[in-house]
Amino acid sequence: MCFKKVILLLSILPFALCQDISDPSPFPRPLIIEYAEINGARLGDCLSVEVQLKCTSWRVAVEANNLSPWARIPEDCADYVKEYMVGKGYELDLQRVSNESENYARSASLSGDGKDAWIFDIDETLLSNLPYYEEHGYGLEIFDSTKFDQWVEMGTAPAVESSLKLYNAVLSLGIKAFLLTGRSERHRNITVHNLLKSGFQDWNKLILRSTEDHGKTATKYKSEKRDELIKDGYRLLGNSGDQWSDLLGSSTANRAFKVPNPMYYIP
Amino acid sequence: MCFKKVILLLSILPFALCQDISDPSPFPRPLIIEYAEINGARLGDCLSVEVQLKCTSWRVAVEANNLSPWARIPEDCADYVKEYMVGKGYELDLQRVSNESENYARSASLSGDGKDAWIFDIDETLLSNLPYYEEHGYGLEIFDSTKFDQWVEMGTAPAVESSLKLYNAVLSLGIKAFLLTGRSERHRNITVHNLLKSGFQDWNKLILRSTEDHGKTATKYKSEKRDELIKDGYRLLGNSGDQWSDLLGSSTANRAFKVPNPMYYIP
Known part of the structure; x- marks a missing residue:
């Protein structure tokens, strides 16, 4: 080691x-x-060149949505994922997607009628659960909803700083922010508390899973909620999420931005 | 250098x-x-660690469809992209997406009524233009359609071997192959010749851009062609393409597979 x-x-x-x-000697x-x-x-x-290559290839496949549903990261990529998350890689990728999103938002033609909208996912998009995943192998452990709920109920998840920057830029342009999360309705209060404490303000609506949404895939649940926004006359300019299930389905936004996340997969 | x-x-x-x-000495x-x-x-x-990090981040953003239309690769990623294309990285990524696609195809429930279909793009998906891009900076030069057409008209593009493997597996399952390409109808003969010479056979239909398709974005043109396939009763199980414009739009396939390509972007 x-x-x-x-x-x-x-x-x-x-x-x-x-x-x-400077000399052409062929000898080592x-x-x-x-x-x-x-x-x-x-x-x-x-990490060996072999592990770097293999695990980068795996991570690219995750980000390009090429992998089937997966339950945990490959065991031999455990050190690689940890290094990516705590090193510069994750931070660089977060900043890049935030900058791209902001450039797009600033160049988009807005109607100014209060119906321009942007959708944000919460976990690993606006709020970071990295302190939790540090304790749980950065995706190496099978997801434990009981333990994760206990973490959520602490309400201490820090902001993803690059997303907070984007969020504020989007609001400053007069675009309405809709927070669309897989979190349960019963976590509304602690989620609001956590968001405010981490610097997020003035969202238009916070949408959580109600009783009838449980059991639906995230793709289906989030598509239905986007359908409703479209029916209410909103134009979905952008959508930021760390899961493809945040971004695909019906009523997709003009531009979807995949926030990096090699730690877990939600269908 | x-x-x-x-x-x-x-x-x-x-x-x-x-x-x-083995000793904890803090001195270099x-x-x-x-x-x-x-x-x-x-x-x-x-390549320096800085360039590796920066250009990997750029490449991940390309594969995750996070970048705006871009005309050429970043100048300071020229060596990185070359290394990726001729080194192990590209090959590994190609094999991974081929394997994932094949696993999915083998596990998909097929109707067996001759209406199960898979769509394949051609350039950088079934056929490799790497010999051309080797001569043109691996995406560093602005795309020159005249020169590229001259290359196409030679009809010597080799197979992407991992895609040929997938292609044969898909056909062996009784799934119909539709080749949907941005190439022009006037290149039909040379394209057929090139495909056959590179080992591809027995596709159900080869769809090229006709006169009325010119000027449309690839997303629009390919969506319209998929709409027609759906109207003809086909079920689009899979879609393999190196551009997001091969995969997104209307009548999308059950699973879309993004074949790697950091060299160019087609809207």
């Missing part, structure tokens, strides 16, 4: 592995380690 | 950069280069 100790070392000694070979020689200005070297550099 | 010479070196000397630190010390069994070390190891 070359794990935490290497983080320490690499945070002191960032490096790049490039050799300036010792590689020269050079100092570099970048400070991106982290835990992930300890 | 630590480019081709390092490929040479690394192909002789595969390595992993992991140190087994020389890193130890270890031999490893894997042979995945290539050109990409020359």
Whole structure:
């Protein structure tokens, strides 16, 4: 295991592995380690090239919606997913999707009649459950709804900062925010409390699963709720969610933005 | 530049950069280069951690359909994209999507009435234009339709091998193959010739853009063609395409499979 100790070392000694070979000798020689200005070297550099390739391929397949329903991350990608989540990868991806979304929102032609709308999912989109998943193997453990509910009921999930930035930008343009979550209606109060505490304000409506929505797939439940918004005359400009089941189905938004999440899958 | 010479070196000397630190000394010390069994070390190891992170993030955003229309790859990802395409990354991703698609096809409940259908795009899905893009910066150059047409008219594009495997598996299950391409009707003969030469046979129909389809986006053109298939009673079990415009729109298939392609974007 070359794990935490290497983080320490690499945070002191960032490096790049490039050799300036000025003679054409075909024989192997010792590689020269050079100092570099970048400070991106982290835990992930300890994973073998093979694991990096394989698990990146798996993660890309997740983000492209190419995988069948899956219950937990591949066991041999456990360190990779952890590194991605706590390292720079996740943060970079979050910022990219937030920036893309904001650029699109700013360029969209708005009607200004109060019917321009944007849909936001909550978990892993507006609020981060990373403190919970840190304790549960970053998706390596099978999902335990009892334990997760206990976490939700603490109401302490931090904001996904890049999403808070997008959220505020969207509101500042006069677009209405609809929060459409798979959370249960019985968690309304704690969810409102958590959202406010984490900096989210002034949403138009918070939609949670009511009794009759339980047992439906997220795709079906969320599609029905979007159908209702369309019937009420809203134009769905954008939709931000970390699950494809947030984004696909009927009454889809003009642009859908897949927020990264390699930890779990909701059908 | 630590480019081709390092490929040479690394192909002789595969390595992993992991140190087994058994004492907790917080002081920097020389890193130890270890031999490893894997042979995945290539050109990409020359890219800085920063470029790897940034360009992987960009590529994930492409595959997740998070980017606005884009005309060419980011300039600072030119080496990264090349490495991905000629290295193991692209091949791994192709195999993964092919395997996922085949598993799904084998588990799908088929009617057996001759109306089970699968849609395949052609370019970068069944046939590879990599020999062309090798000569044109792997997406770094702005697309030149005249030059690309000259390449198409040679009829020498090789099969995407993983897609040929899927294609044959799909046919062996009794599913009808519909080839739905953005290529023009005037390229029908050379396309048929190229497909046959590369090993593809027995498709049910090859659909190309006719005069009235020119000027439509791929999403619109392909949606209209899928609408017609549905009207003809076909059930679209699967759809394989390297562009989201192959997969989204109306009459979408039960499962859509995004074949990797970081080189270009078609709306």
